[in-house]
Amino acid sequence: MTRSQLPELPIRAVLPELLDVLARHRAAVLTAPPGTGKTTVVPLALAGAGLRVLVAEPRRLAVRAAAARMGVSYTIRGERHVGADPRVEVVTTGVLLQRLQRDQELSGVDVVMLDECHERHLDADTALAFLLDVRDTLRPDLRLLATSATADAAPWARLLGGGRTAPVVRAAGTAHPVETVWAPPHRPVAPPHGTRVDPALLSHVAHVVRRALAERDGDVLCFLPGAGEIARVAGMLAGEGVEVLQVHGQAPARVQDAVLSPGAGRRVVLATSVAESSLTVPGVRVVVDSGLAREPRTDHARGLGSLVTVRVSRASADQRAGRAGREAPGTVYRCWSPAEHERLADHARPEIAVADLTGFALQAACWGVPDARGLALLDPPPPAALSAALRTLHVLGALEPAAAGSPARTGGGAPAPDGEGTAAGRETEALALGRVTGRGRRMALAGVHPRLARALIDLGPAAAEVVALLSEQLPRQASDDLVEVWRSARRGGDGFAARWRQEVRRLARAATPPADVTTRAGGAVPAGGAVPGLGRGAGQPDEALAGTVVALAFPERVARRRGGGFLMASGTEARPAGGSRLASATWLAVAVADRPTGSATARVRQAVEIDEEIARLAVPVTTEEEVGWRVPPGGRRGDVSARLVERLGAIELSSTPLDDVDVRPALLAGLRAEGVLTWTKEALAVRDRLAFCHRALGDPWPPVAGWHDLLELAGHWLEPELSRARRRADLEVVDVAAALRRLVPWSERLDAVAPERVEVPSGSRVRVDYSGEQPVLAVKLQELFGWQETPRIAGVPLLVHLLSPAGRPVAVTGDLASFWRDGYRSVRAELRGRYPRHPWPEDPLTAAPTRHTNRRT
Structure with a gap:
């Protein structure tokens, strides 16, 4: 043309x-x-x-x-x-x-x-x-x-x-009219969960395609969320007498060419969102829309990415429907109801809001704006996602460490420095966040994710075959053993193998080191940088090379077997599929993993068995003294842990006990986390009395009502015990009541200010309960005869709980005089017949108090 x-x-x-x-x-x-x-x-x-x-x-x-x-x-x-x-x-x-x-x-x-x-x-x-x-x-x-x-x-x-x-x-369109046919399933189907789509919905979509073929002329374009769903629906349509084409991002070029050319007979084109716009599929008069699409999601805390199935937006649904009216009037069959359509989002979320931003951050860093401030973007990158991306680039060696005294900023919000937007201002920004390294620039130009580019550059052309595997979405039926996938690609003659070989040639050229780098052990490394070398591997050379590539690209996913699964260097647990050969490995380098919705455990999609040497090559091993309060895996009770620990990320390689170290911080951590101390009734009573003194009198009485208050004062009341203790058991035997008495101010006496017991008219010494806002004296009514005024402690009147001869409350008062005057008669009338052996005088103020019954007559 x-x-x-x-x-x-x-x-x-x-x-x-x-x-x-x-x-x-x-x-x-x-x-x-x-x-x-x-x-x-x-x-x-x-x-x-x-x-x-x-x-x-x-x-x-x-x-x-x-x-x-x-x-x-x-x-x-x-x-x-x-x-x-x-x-x-x-x-x-x-x-x-x-x-x-x-x-x-x-x-x-x-x-x-x-x-x-x-x-x-x-x-x-x-x-x-x-x-x-x-x-x-x-x-x-x-x-x-x-x-x-x-x-x-x-x-x-x-x-x-x-x-x-x-x-x-x-431009005004002359798009042909498109009739909408609502075709929801007859029975409810489960909503998409992660990447899972209810088979009942796929069966319904295939039924709607057959219906469209029977009711309308022309080719049918059917939208499905992914290649797996396309393959399943294609299987259901076998034998319908039409040509079925499967179009997705990994479709061979010949299939793409066939879709874009007129067919000899009727066709059904099963496609993902790649067919939403930008191209016209000739002959299409009907669109069948499942209403689903795939979007990326990134778990930045765990370093895991995945695709999830979501409902399309109304804008996307309109785009899909428009495919039917490109060349003539058409029809769209929507596999949902009008009410569901009204609940769809207006637009899909932009990719910058949901995707892994490591590649974006590297591009921005090479452009001179590592935090993306100043870039003309419709939506700014989410700060947490950008921060995670910049941390990854530092780990990969793509960014230099941030300049001393210049804290990194991620995502804006802070005032712009003088000169921002100029060359000098941009240089200042780059220094604050860590300027891109020479290796980082090579990674950006490799045309693959920075993680894969890191392995390609470090290991050289030898890594190109493995990196090429990981740079494309693997076939749906691919094994979880990446070495097996690699060998299959070498043997295969399918479209995936052809694309793989083409990408291998490109990556091998990209991995050839320029003049300013040195090469060792087949790997290209920036001059002056660390030189990674190939380890012995977990078996044959293929395993060693593939494992090293994956471990260097995804160091936080290096994993060691623990229990029935694997613990990754990031601290996340991962599990291979049931029956996988990888489950028996001691070490894995995990290339592809995701975390199913609602699960704390990652799912291993592709991995390579490695040995500890390769793991140590990819992840820095640290040795440090660890003194803390540690709960063993699967346990509930912690204890002091004082060890010299060697770790590979979150993976503990070895530990040696440490003696003669200060364990006070660990003991305090245990107190904060689990309490540990044995609180007897006496200890609780002392705490309540101290708390009452602080409420009633204030300083110099300390606040001890809450556990946080007591921990703040632990250096005062627990000091001798903390100095002697080495483990949990030492704290569990502490006399807490005696220890708490150390908090009594030197100028005061606890028994004088908040006595444990109060003597009542009968001569009994009755315990006072200080656990509430007001001290409580619970005593039998007959023991208080003649007591006209309610006693006070530290100026606070006691709340008197008057008890029946059986010890049950019959009245509560803070004013005894008022009770004797107004309340006693009704209590006497109710109880004298029930307890005839106990005195119930008409005038309680002149009667003799007693804790005994009447003498027998």
């Missing part, structure tokens, strides 16, 4: 306006519904105006499709094709980032078109931020065009305007 042969598509109506605003403003946002030709017509029109155009697409499938339709060049990772028109090239956003890192000025490019920006892929957001920086500092002539299939252009216009608002060009 040449520029003089631009197809008659709706986008042509706005081309003059678009060319004009780009010439005048150097930036524009183009909104156009699916099928209007923005992806293929606009680049050719720009080239026809004498401009050299670079088109960035979010997916490889879209790159190949757009380039094929335009007859232009394209570049994806590991593959480059030269087309007929040299003025237009289509690349993935990942390739665009690589070019920007190599050549910030983008020499030879006049216009960069970021297609499908509404999808909010992290690479696309990052690339746009870098391009805006380039335009503002190096290339004011660079034209930027963001295109979107949605009408919400305001955020992009503000971003591209650089303080103003960039022009928005809107």
Whole structure:
């Protein structure tokens, strides 16, 4: 297709306006519904105006499709094709980032078109931020065009305007009408959980596809969340007399080509979200939408990433439905109800909000903004996720240690230093967070995740085959033993093996060390850096090499067997699948793991058996004195632990007991965690009396009502015992009551201020209960005859609990005089018949108090 042969598509109506605003403003946002030709017509029109155009697409499938339709060049990772028109090239956003890192000025490019920006892929957001920086500092002539299939252009216009608002060009679509058919399951199905999708829903989707084939003409495009679900539904559709194509990110090129070409007969295309936009599947008149998609999730605390199945947003559902009306009127069958549709989120969450940000942080660090402050991003990176990413980069050696006295910042919020935004300010920012190292720059240009790039650079071309395995999503049926997967790829003749071999060649070139690094044991290491070498391995050389690659890439996932599972260096427990050969290993290097929703244990997806030598190579071993309060695994009661411990991350390798060390901090930790002390009734009574004195009189009586208060004063009342104690048992035998008496101020006497007992008129010495807010005296009523006034302790009146002869409360009063006057008569009337042997005088004030019964007559 040449520029003089631009197809008659709706986008042509706005081309003059678009060319004009780009010439005048150097930036524009183009909104156009699916099928209007923005992806293929606009680049050719720009080239026809004498401009050299670079088109960035979010997916490889879209790159190949757009380039094929335009007859232009394209570049994806590991593959480059030269087309007929040299003025237009289509690349993935990942390739665009690589070019920007190599050549910030983008020499030879006049216009960069970021297609499908509404999808909010992290690479696309990052690339746009870098391009805006380039335009503002190096290339004011660079034209930027963001295109979107949605009408919400305001955020992009503000971003591209650089303080103003960039022009928005809107193309009216002539999309054909799409009828909506609601087709929810007849019976409730379980919601998605992690990556699990209820088989009943997949069976229902297959049924709806059959229904669509019977009720409508044309090809059917069916959206499913992942390759596994696609394969299962494809199996259910076998024998339907139609061609079934499976399209996902790992689909072979021949399948992608077949999807983008008209079929000889009716087809069913089962696809993930890769088919939502950016390409037209010819012949499609029907869309069947499962309503599900996969999104990344990252457990930053454990260093684990996974994909989860989620409900699509309404915007995504509309995008999917639009596939049916690209070429003619169509129909969308939605496998959910209208009520469920109303509850869908308006838009999907941007990838920057949910993804692992290690690669993003490395790109930003190479750009000179390690904390991403100052980058023109629609959404800032979450501070916790960015902080975790920067820590990972430090561990991988991609960032230098932060400059002394310059605390790292992650995610903004602090005042900007003087000079921010200038070269000097950016240098200050980089120093504060740790400037990118030479090795970090090589890692950024390797085209794989920084973790894998670290292993590739450290071990050299020999690691390329294993890194290539880990840089792609492995086949669904792949073994959990990565060495077995590796050998299968070597033997295989399938599409995965072909892509793997192509990636191996690319990575081997990327791993070849430049002149400023030294090589040893087949590994390339930055000059002056640590030199990792291959260990003996857990068996054959394949195991040793694969284990070393995985251990260097994921050091926190080095794991040693413990009980029925494995403890990773990060401190997370992991378990292989039941029956796995890996379960019998002593050490593992875990390449792929996830944590099922609601589980504290990680699930090992792919790993390699290694030995301790490789584990020590990947994870620094520390030796330190450990004095603390330790609860043994599976135990409930802790005790003092004083050991010299050798650790590999969270994995304890060995320990030796330590003598003659101060264990007071450990004992105090035990007191805080478990109490430990034996609290007798006497000890509790002393504590309550001391607490009452503080409430009633204040200083110098100390606060002891709460356990926290007592711990704060432990140096006073427990000092002798703490000095002598070495273990839990020594604290359990402490006389707590005697120890607490050390808290009585030197100028006071506890028995004088808060006596343990009070003498009542009968001559009995009755214990006072100080546990409540007011001291309580519980005594039989007959023992108080003649006691007119309620006694006080430290100025606080006693609360008198008057007891029956059987010891049961009959009245509670803080004013005895009032009780004798107003309450005694009713008590006497009620109880004198029940307890006739006890005195019940008419005048209790003149009667003799007694603790005995009446004499027999």
